[in-house]
Amino acid sequence: MPEHNTPVVVGIDGSDSALQAARWAGAVAAVYGAPLHIVHAMPSIGRNLTETAVAIQAAIMSYQHDSALIFLRAATAAVQQDQPDLSITTEASETPVDEALIDASATARLIVLGGKDVTGAAALLLGSTTLRVVTNAACPVVAFRGDAVGVSEKPIVVGVDGTAAGDGVLATAFEFAKAMAVKLVAVRSWTTRAPAGDVTIPFLIDWDALEAAEWSALTGQVDQWRQRYPEVDVECVVETMSPGRALLRHAEDAQLVVVGSRGRNALTGLVLGSTSMNLLHHSQVPVMVTRAQPE
Known part of the structure; x- marks a missing residue:
């Protein structure tokens, strides 16, 4: 894949900080003249969960599935407000988030993990998922932190x-x-x-x-x-x-x-x-x- 077509990929979960991460990822993509690919995927269920935990996880997944397109549109709009000329694609994946992002890393310049609010979905996205993606991704991975929504002159x-x-x-x-x-x-x-x-x-x-x-x-x-x-x-x-x-x-x-x-x-x-x-x-x-x- 030509380098200028190698996308920056950001995973979102619908949280406010995920929108910030998407904006930051969009700014990085603009610096490189690369497209941005925004991914929303299902939380990982895990193994050996209690019946109560399974029910909670199922409820989260149902909510995420129904809200995926809303989250993706919101993230796209937020990025476009900052980077109106940036090429943006989106993906609502039915696979677990860690698998979706690891697969995306094979053709990505960078993976950005967005979402750090203390919610069920965000805890999954930036908890064990971060470790799995970092350990297995084929490209660098950024765990978004802070409040920045763009690049700056800082080192x-x-x-x-x-x-x-x-x-x-x-x-x-x-x-x-x-x-x-x-x-x-x-x-x-x-x-x-x-x-x-x-x-x-x-x-x-x-x-x-x-x-x-x-x-x-x-x-x-x-x-x-x-x-x-x-x-x-x-x-x-x-x-x-x-x-x-x-x-x-x-x-x-x-x-x-x-x-x-x-x-x-x-x-x-x-x-x-x-x-x-x-x-x-x-x-x-x-x-x-x-x-x-x-x-």
Whole structure:
């Protein structure tokens, strides 16, 4: 599929924040000159539910089915108000939302998960569904957060961990920074804390040398991508704190946070561990998760 025809896909659930997510996704699509595809799908029922839970789920599904076209029209109208020239298509899918979005990711530039209100439908869309989509999607996935409905001049923050997966994260972050013509802040974190027993004489450790090594590792990895994207202004930051705290700190002045996943399951995946879950729960800006491709 030609790159300019590769759509940005946004999943909506009818909530107000889903409309905001659709508007944000439309703004990103406009930046890329790409079409926007808005998807409404059925909540996942799950397994081994009680009879009461099944009845509640069935009621939610019935409501969602009857309201799908209304939700899609509302989202389309909201996006068109911001982006009148944007090409928009819609889809009301009968399949579970996670399956619909994972299938859509095969031909998408980006998947945006919209909806975070504490309702039955939104909890399904941005709860376990987020983990399933992030883990299995073939393209980057954005969990929409905050109140932004468009792109801005604020920087993009990317978490860099020095792994091979980190190169994929940097590639995605540089691409978005270039498209949005904004600064990129590359954050690497390390800590002076060591597990008990690992350091026998901690006061003999050259912490300055260790920090210099972290700087060298970060700038070395970033410079490889800076050469490919010379138009992108990059700031490298090394923080002596946990990755989650470091990224949240810099996200306060950013419009997007980009992190990586090794594509493992929700319990063992790198980005689906404490750092990314911390971001998904506490970030006030959209969080993009890009999964490493198999070697």
